[in-house]
């Protein structure tokens with residue numbers, strides 16, 4: 274398990290830097306283009322009370338807000354919450370509250386929400402077990418927990434290399450869950466899994482690096498790894514390719530939905 278305090282500092286540093294450009298439409302295409310499908314499979318209802326954990330600027334929560342009763346967006350980085358608040362005010366959203374807090378210790382009573390969502394967060398957690406337990410604790414009986422995150426290869430060697438490249442790009446990236454791994458964790462916690470779905474997402478390397486404001490040396494190291502793989506070197510697990518002279522790579526995004534009995 275990574276040192277929790279040190280990881281909290283890395284996350285806050287990374288997302289304080291990224292907050293101002295997080296909503297940049299040129300850079301966050303990957304986060305916005307996948308949103309309609311996530312909202313569809315979450316099946317929001319008019320009377321749902323929702324919690325979005327590690328919400329960032331609450332792109333997901335803002336999408337949910339018009340379809341549900343109320344949303345609380347919780348995140349550990351104040352700058353991300355401020356940017357989210359600004360965007361929500363601009364859009365005239367009134368049923369969305371922003372709360373500073375840690376996913377491992379949610380400041381919420383048990384069974385307070387009927388829909389609990391977290392996206393692109395698990396790979397930043399020092400130990401995802403505590404936050405997962407918290408998502409389940411605050412979900413009421415009959416409610417749903419929806420998790421979407423990057424998934425790694427089930428081959429531990431490839432998974433390690435995938436995480437290394439992701440960490441070069443964003444030092445607050447720790448470790449992805451291997452594809453399919455979340456189902457067992459949720460079932461062991463007594464949840465009934467209704468969806469576990471992986472999709473390949475092919476992204477342009479340059480845009481992905483600019484989105485995280487990757488330092489130039491680290492960005493060069495990422496590109497070097499991809500170039501080496503294309504020249505027949507060690508696989509990164511991220512399947513680099515060239516399209517019209519530009520470098521692209523592939524992530525796996527996994528969506529897991531579970532109902533609390």
Ligand SMILES: C[S@@+](CC[C@H](N)C(=O)[O-])C[C@H]1O[C@@H](n2cnc3c(N)ncnc32)[C@H](O)[C@@H]1O
Pocket residue numbers: 284285288304326327328329330331332333347348349350353374375376377391392393394397398
């Ligand atoms: C990649 S961003 C994703 C934001 C949002 N979920 C989305 O999909 O647009 C990761 C977010 O997780 C937050 N985060 C990371 N660790 C956290 C923790 N332990 N508790 C609360 N938030 C955390 C960061 O502050 C950041 O805003």
